[in-house]
Amino acid sequence: MAEAEVEVRNPSGLHARPAATFVRASAGFAAEVLVANLTRDASRTASAKSVLGVMGLAVARGDRIRIAAEGTDADEAVERLAELVRSGLGEAIDGA
Amino acid sequence: MSAELRGTPAAPGVAIAAPWVYDAVPAGATSRLPLPEAAALAADEVVGIATRLRDQGREAEAEIFDAQSLMARDPALHDATVALMADGTDAAIAVVQAGEAVAVSFEEIGDEVLAARGADVRDITARIARIMTGAFVPRLERRSVVVAADLPPSVTVELDRALLVGIALEGGSRTSHAAILARSLGIPAVVGVVGVREAAATAVELAVDGDAGVVHVDPDAETLAHLAVITEVAQARAGHDTELASADLATSDGHRVTCAANIGDPADAAAAFAAGAEAIGLFRTEFAFAGRTTAPDEAVQAAAYTEVLRASAGAEVVFRLADIGGDKPISYLPIEPEANPFLGVRAIRLHDRHPELLPMQLRAILRASADAGRRASIMAAMVADESDLDLVLRLIADARAAVPAAPVPRIGVMIEVPSAVLLADRLAPRVDFMSIGTNDLTQYLLAADRSNAALAARQDPLHPAVLRAVSRVVEAAAPTNCGVAVCGEMAADPVGALLLIGLGVDELSMEPRSFGAVKGAVGARTLPDLVALAVRAQLMPSGADVRRAVELGA
Numbered sequence: 001m002a003e004a005e006v007e008v009r010n011p012s013g014l015h016a017r018p019a020a021t022f023v024r025a026s027a028g029f030a031a032e033v034l035v036a037n038l039t040r041d042a043s044r045t046a047s048a049k050s051v052l053g054v055m056g057l058a059v060a061r062g063d064r065i066r067i068a069a070e071g072t073d074a075d076e077a078v079e080r081l082a083e084l085v086r087s088g089l090g091e092a093i094d095g096a
Numbered sequence: 097m098s099a100e101l102r103g104t105p106a107a108p109g110v111a112i113a114a115p116w117v118y119d120a121v122p123a124g125a126t127s128r129l130p131l132p133e134a135a136a137l138a139a140d141e142v143v144g145i146a147t148r149l150r151d152q153g154r155e156a157e158a159e160i161f162d163a164q165s166l167m168a169r170d171p172a173l174h175d176a177t178v179a180l181m182a183d184g185t186d187a188a189i190a191v192v193q194a195g196e197a198v199a200v201s202f203e204e205i206g207d208e209v210l211a212a213r214g215a216d217v218r219d220i221t222a223r224i225a226r227i228m229t230g231a232f233v234p235r236l237e238r239r240s241v242v243v244a245a246d247l248p249p250s251v252t253v254e255l256d257r258a259l260l261v262g263i264a265l266e267g268g269s270r271t272s273h274a275a276i277l278a279r280s281l282g283i284p285a286v287v288g289v290v291g292v293r294e295a296a297a298t299a300v301e302l303a304v305d306g307d308a309g310v311v312h313v314d315p316d317a318e319t320l321a322h323l324a325v326i327t328e329v330a331q332a333r334a335g336h337d338t339e340l341a342s343a344d345l346a347t348s349d350g351h352r353v354t355c356a357a358n359i360g361d362p363a364d365a366a367a368a369f370a371a372g373a374e375a376i377g378l379f380r381t382e383f384a385f386a387g388r389t390t391a392p393d394e395a396v397q398a399a400a401y402t403e404v405l406r407a408s409a410g411a412e413v414v415f416r417l418a419d420i421g422g423d424k425p426i427s428y429l430p431i432e433p434e435a436n437p438f439l440g441v442r443a444i445r446l447h448d449r450h451p452e453l454l455p456m457q458l459r460a461i462l463r464a465s466a467d468a469g470r471r472a473s474i475m476a477a478m479v480a481d482e483s484d485l486d487l488v489l490r491l492i493a494d495a496r497a498a499v500p501a502a503p504v505p506r507i508g509v510m511i512e513v514p515s516a517v518l519l520a521d522r523l524a525p526r527v528d529f530m531s532i533g534t535n536d537l538t539q540y541l542l543a544a545d546r547s548n549a550a551l552a553a554r555q556d557p558l559h560p561a562v563l564r565a566v567s568r569v570v571e572a573a574a575p576t577n578c579g580v581a582v583c584g585e586m587a588a589d590p591v592g593a594l595l596l597i598g599l600g601v602d603e604l605s606m607e608p609r610s611f612g613a614v615k616g617a618v619g620a621r622t623l624p625d626l627v628a629l630a631v632r633a634q635l636m637p638s639g640a641d642v643r644r645a646v647e648l649g650a
Contacts, residue, residue: 016159023166051163051167
C-alpha cells in the first residue's frame with residue numbers, strides 16, 4: 001500500500017483533458033489505484049482508471065487529492081501519478 | 097390562436113419548419129452485439145469524429161469526443177451495466193441506464209462544468225446502445241426543426257446542416273453543447289422548453305423564436321406575420337457584416353489579393369462561395385478517409401470531389417492530397433506508433449507503406465475533374481525537397497495517363513517543412529503554386545510541438561523567423577510563374593493577413609467566417625504601409641512585439 005497527497009493546480013481542476021491524461025497514465029499500472037478528493041469528501045474514492053469516477057470527484061483548482069495504490073507496482077504508480085499531477089497533467093499551470 | 101411554449105433563448109433568429117423528433121434509443125429495440133464489442137466500436141467512431149473536427153480546426157469540439165472515447169472504455173461504466181443486466185434487463189437499456197445514473201450524479205454535485213459532462217456520458221452510452229441494437233442515427237429528409245430531450249454533440253455533427261433549420265430542446269442550457277453549436281452555425285435555438293416533445297408528436301409545423309425563447313406550435317397567420325417582422329429586422333442588422341464579407345480583399349489603394357476558403361467537407365463548398373470566397377484554397381480531403389472502417393474506393397472519392405468542383409462553378413479548387421499519419425490515425429491504414437508523429441510517417445511519406453493510397457486518390461480527383469469538366473488543382477503536403485516533388489509529379493503523370501479525359505491539373509506543393517523553404521527556389525520553377533502551411537511551418541521552424549500546451553506561446557506564426565521564411569518563399573517564386581498562397585491560421589488573423597500582404601503573398605485562404613474581419617483590416621491600410629510594416633517586423637525580437645506594433649498601427 002502506497003499513498004501520496006497532492007494539490008491540483010489546473011485551471012479547470014480534474015475535468016476534461018487533465019482527467020483524461022490522468023486516467024490514461026493510471027491505466028498503465030497493474031496496481032489498483034484509488035483517488036479521493038480530500039478537500040470535498042475524503043471518504044469517497046474512485047478508481048484512477050475510470051474517467052467517470054475521477055470526474056465524479058469534482059476536483060476543482062486548489063483541491064488536494066490522495067492517490068493510494070495496492071499491487072506489484074504500487075510505489076511506482078503513486079510516485080509517477082503524483083508527479084504528473086504536480087507538473088500540471090500536460091497543461092500550463094501558473095505559480096508554484 | 098396558436099399554442100406557445102416558453103423556454104430559454106439559446107441562439108438568435110427565427111426558424112419555421114416541420115418538427116423532427118430525435119430519440120436516443122428507439123423503443124422496443126433489443127441488443128444483438130455484446131457490450132465490449134459495441135463499446136470498442138463506439139470508441140472508434142468518436143475518435144473518427146474527433147479526427148475530422150480537429151482537421152477542420154475545431155479543437156474544442158474534438159476534445160469532447162476524445163473524452164467520450166475514454167468514457168466508452170470506462171471499466172466502472174461496464175461494471176455498472178453488467179450489474180443492471182443481472183435481473184434480465186437488455187444490455188442496450190442497461191448501458192443507457194448506467195450512463196443516466198452517472199449523468200445524474202454529475203448534475204447533483206452542483207458544478208456547471210461537470211453537469212455539462214453528464215451530457216457526454218448520455219451521448220456515448222446512447223451511441224453504444226445504438227450500435228448494440230443496430231439502430232442508426234436517422235437522417236433528416238426535409239427542412240426540420242429538431243426536437244429532443246437533449247441533442248448530443250455526436251448527433252448534431254451528423255445531421256445535414258442544410259436541412260437543420262431550428263432546434264427546440266426539452267432540456268439543456270445556454271451553455272450546453274447543442275446551444276454552443278447552434279450559435280456557431282447560426283441556427284435559431286430555444287432550450288428548456290417543457291412539453292415540446294409531446295407537442296411535436298402531433299404538430300405539423302413549429303416556429304422557433306430564438307430571440308424571445310419561444311416555440312410556437314402550428315403558428316397561425318397573426319403569429320407568422322409577427323415573426324416575419326422580427327426576421328426582417330434581424331436581417332437588416334446582419335446585412336452590414338455580409339456586405340463586408342462579399343467585398344474585395346484589397347488594400348485601400350487597390351492592391352488585390354485572392355480571398356480563398358479552407359474547407360474540410362464537400363458540403364461546405366457552396367456556403368464558402370456564398371460567403372464571398374473567390375476560390376477554395378485548401379480542401380482537406382482527409383474527411384473522405386476518416387470515420388470509416390474500410391478505405392474509400394475511387395468512385396466514392398470521385399463523387400465527393402465532383403460535388404466540390406460543381407459547387408465551384410469554375411473557380412479554383414485546391415485538393416490537398418490526404419495528410420494522414422501518426423497524429424491522425426486511420427484504423428484501416430495501420431501505422432506503427434511513433435514517438436514524434438509530426439516528424440513521422442505522414443502525408444506523402446505514407447506512400448512507401450501504402451503505395452495504393454495516393455495513386456487512387458489522384459485518379460479520383462482527375463476523374464471528378466473530367467466528370468465536372470473543370471480543372472483541378474492538386475497539392476501535396478510534407479514535400480521536403482526535389483526528390484519528394486519528383487515522386488508527386490510521377491504519380492500525377494501516371495494518374496493522368498489513366499484518366500486521359502481530365503483537363504490538365506494545376507500542381508502545387510504545401511510549404512511547411514523548413515527544408516522546402518530553403519529549397520523554394522528549386523521547387524518554384526517546377527510547380528504552378530506553393531501554399532504555405534503556417535501552422536506546421538511554425539512548429540517545425542521554432543521546434544515547438546503544436547500539441548504541447550506548455551509551448552503554446554512559442555507557437556506564434558507572427559515570429560520574425562516565420563515572417564522571414566514567408567519572405568524567402570515569395571522571393572523564390574518572384575522570377576517564376578509560381579503563385580504563393582498561405583492557408584494556415586495566420587491568414588485568418590487580421591494582424592497576420594496584413595503582414596502576409598506586406599510580404600507579397602498572392603492569396604490568403606481561411607475559414608469563411610474570418611473573411612469580414614480580414615477584409616475590414618486590410619481595407620484600412622495601403623500597400624506601401626504594409627510593405628514597410630513587413631520589413632520592420634522581420635527585425636523585431638518576438639512575435640508579441642510584432643503583434644503590438646501592427647495593432648498600434650505603427
